Amino acid sequence: QSVLTQPPSASGTPGQRVTISCSGSSSNIGSNPVNWYQQLPGTAPKILIYSNNQRPSGVPDRFSGSKSGTSASLAISGLQSEDEADYYCAAWDDSLNGGVFGTGTKVTVL
């Protein structure tokens, strides 16, 4: 079972801003960095944001991440059709001594 909670879905029209939340606890998000992954249909996940708010080279600056306490957020500004995908947050959990993923959020571009 997933330890990090995300909304199952989010949507917006092209150009809009969409935000995805990731809620955890003091043993995971509260004490470790958060990473975000994008999984396009039928493909392997790809890292989108690391260390809460860092973008790997090649990731558009439309994607941004933030963290506060035991929650994190991913924002997509200027939504584009190619952003339709599943998005997952992840962090290490010190109590479980293992990695944990969020429940996943499916983003739909209307």
Added chain:
Amino acid sequence: EVQLVESGGGLVQSGGSLRLSCTVSGFPLSSHSMNWVRQAPGKGLEWISYISVSSSTIYVDSVKGRFTISRDNAKNSLYLQMNSLRAEDTAVYYCARVSGGDRTRFDPWGQGTLVTVSS
């Protein structure tokens, strides 16, 4: 180019065994910790195992005692030995490199290999 390629998936009966391999190229395996992550059909991602550069290992509770992660740096290969397989182990299995010091900063991922356990 950094690349990870999984192999070894397939159809196996409940209670059977399977060994997955992940062959890496474009970087020295010896310099990186590695993970296995799985995704059941239509479901989300689940982290299942981690191995450090010194070969210390960690597992999710649901696979402890049944799965074993290992590495052969000379062969640039990561392995996952899966025993006593159950229907709920049916999933696409991905290997992923740890990038930087954060154990859940998975970059990059392999393309995945499908394991189907029939009951």
